[in-house]
Amino acid sequence: MLTFRNVDADPADDPAMWPFEAKITAVERGELEDYRRIKAACDRDPSTRAAFLDACDLLGDDPGAALVRLWVEGLPREERAILAARRMRSAVERSGLSRAQAAARLGTSTSRLSTYLSGRVVPRADLYEAILALG
Numbered sequence: 001m002l003t004f005r006n007v008d009a010d011p012a013d014d015p016a017m018w019p020f021e022a023k024i025t026a027v028e029r030g031e032l033e034d035y036r037r038i039k040a041a042c043d044r045d046p047s048t049r050a051a052f053l054d055a056c057d058l059l060g061d062d063p064g065a066a067l068v069r070l071w072v073e074g075l076p077r078e079e080r081a082i083l084a085a086r087r088m089r090s091a092v093e094r095s096g097l098s099r100a101q102a103a104a105r106l107g108t109s110t111s112r113l114s115t116y117l118s119g120r121v122v123p124r125a126d127l128y129e130a131i132l133a134l135g
Helices: 020-029 032-044 046-059 063-073 077-095 099-106 110-118 125-134
Strands: none
Touching: 020 032, 020 046, 020 063, 032 046, 032 063, 046 063, 077 099, 077 110, 077 125, 099 110, 099 125, 110 125
């Protein structure tokens, strides 16, 4: 359970209302539920987001800071593309279809499907969902 020492703040309050020292403590010592509340507060208010990212910067390589930064900033585009490609490749493999059969079922070419599965090109959202639905 998150507690603050020497800070006039209640961990049950909205994280946006915590003083900066409490934000640092929450990032450093928080638990999953605390991080969820921090993420929600950051999504609602850009200045809260900036303050928590400043706290993460101050804490450097702290694991809590890495998690909060990941949740607040999201994955970089390149990493999202790599993860999406991995999920699509796995779905095609689980489907038992060849790449040519999968492409035909999706209404695209085998070469275009290969660009999606390699991560070189990110498909439209509806096609991405259709690829995942294969497996």
